[in-house]
Each structure stands twice: as structure tokens, then as C-alpha cells.
Amino acid sequence: MTAVKAVWEALRPLGLGVHEAEQVVHARYETLGDRVQHRPPDPLDLPSLTARAAELPGRVVAVEAQWDGDTVHDWFVILVAVLDDPAGEGHLATVHNRPGGPPPGTTAAEAGRALADFLGVPFHFASPDIPGDEAARRRAVRTSPEGF
Numbered sequence: 001m002t003a004v005k006a007v008w009e010a011l012r013p014l015g016l017g018v019h020e021a022e023q024v025v026h027a028r029y030e031t032l033g034d035r036v037q038h039r040p041p042d043p044l045d046l047p048s049l050t051a052r053a054a055e056l057p058g059r060v061v062a063v064e065a066q067w068d069g070d071t072v073h074d075w076f077v078i079l080v081a082v083l084d085d086p087a088g089e090g091h092l093a094t095v096h097n098r099p100g101g102p103p104p105g106t107t108a109a110e111a112g113r114a115l116a117d118f119l120g121v122p123f124h125f126a127s128p129d130i131p132g133d134e135a136a137r138r139r140a141v142r143t144s145p146e147g148f
Contacts (some may be wrong), residue, residue, distance in 0.1 A: 003025045003028075004018065004022050004025050004072045005021075005023050006092045007021040007024050007025055007125065008021035011024070012096075013077045018028075029144055034092055034134065035045075035052060041095075041096065041098075041138050042092075042093035042095070043093070044093055044095065044107065044108075044111040045076045045111075046111075046114050046115060046118060049079070049092055049093065049111060049114075050117045050118060052081075052090075052092050052093070053080045053081050053090070053092060053115065053119065056081055056083060056090035057083070057090070057136050058083030058084060058085055058087070058088065058090070059083060059085050059088045060081040060082070060090075060100065060119055060121055061082055061083065061084045061121055062081075062082040062088075062116070062119060062122045062123070062124060063079065063080070063081055063082070063092070063112045063113075063115050063119070063122075063123050063124070064079070064080050064081075064082055064112070064122050064123070064124045064125070065077050065080075065105075065109060065114040065123075065124070065128070066078050066080065066125075066133075067077070067105075067126035067132055067133055068133065069098070069131065069133070074097065074133035075097070075104070076094055076095060076096045076097065077094070077095040077105055077107075077108035077114075078091065078093075078095075079091075079092040079094075079095065079108055079111065079112050080092060087100060093108075093110075095107050095108040095111070103129075104125075105125070105128040105129055105131070106128065108125070108130045109123075109125050110113070112125060119121050136138050
């Protein structure tokens with residue numbers, strides 16, 4: 001979408017619209033797509049996730065998975081560490097759909113639960129089976145035994 005916007009803004013003075021901008025970006029990708037370097041998938045093994053969590057600026061009090069999506073990747077899952085002192089969250093991994101592999105919700109839930117168990121904190125994934133961005137999020141750190 002960023003590329004379409006940039007092309008549209010550049011070509012708008014010539015009278016071209018968004019549809020034409022999409023066609024230009026598509027043609028460019030068709031021509032140069034084999035030169036695009038794709039980022040390798042984020043590692044989801046316990047040592048890698050533990051190392052990422054240890055690099056964050058706050059104390060991890062929970063691990064959460066949440067759906068996100070865009071027009072390129074469709075739905076994917078983001079694993080975050082919920083932090084306290086300073087409060088916030090830190091990105092741990094992004095889990096995309098892999099052809100022939102398990103759904104990203106399943107993969108993210110397994111990795112997130114393993115990390116949470118290792119760290120001794122709660123794991124939260126409001127909707128592991130149904131993609132959507134309306135599911136309840138873990139917002140505040142609570143002192144209840146359940147943590148939610």
C-alpha cells in the first residue's frame with residue numbers, strides 16, 4: 001500500500017488515479033519480483049523467544065498473541081511480551097501463514113504458551129482459531145491470581 005500511495009501521489013498531477021497506480025506497482029513487482037529480498041520468518045523456538053524477551057526494557061508479566069493483517073500477508077499473528085516497569089509491550093515475533101503448515105494461530109499459540117510457561121507468566125490469546133482484530137486484549141497488569 002505504501003508503494004501504491006507513493007506512485008499515486010507522483011502520478012496524480014498527470015491525471016492518473018489509484019487504479020492506475022496499483023497497475024504500475026503490480027507491473028513493477030512482476031518485472032522485479034525475483035529481486036525482492038524477503039525477510040526470513042521470525043524464529044519461534046524457545047531459546048530465540050527467551051533471548052528476545054530478555055532484551056526488552058521492562059519486566060515481562062505476560063505473553064500475548066494477537067491477530068493483525070494486511071493486503072499483502074492476509075491474517076497473521078503477532079506475539080508480544082506485556083511489560084511492567086516500564087509498562088508497555090515488546091514485539092517478540094510475527095507468525096505468518098505458511099503453505100502446507102499449521103495455521104498461524106496454532107503455531108503462535110504453541111510458541112507463546114511455551115515461552116509464558118518458561119517465564120512463569122500468563123499467556124493470553126483471545127481468538128486463536130478465528131482471525132480478527134476485535135478480540136479482547138490484555139491491557140492492564142492485575143494482581144489477581146489469574147492475571148487477567
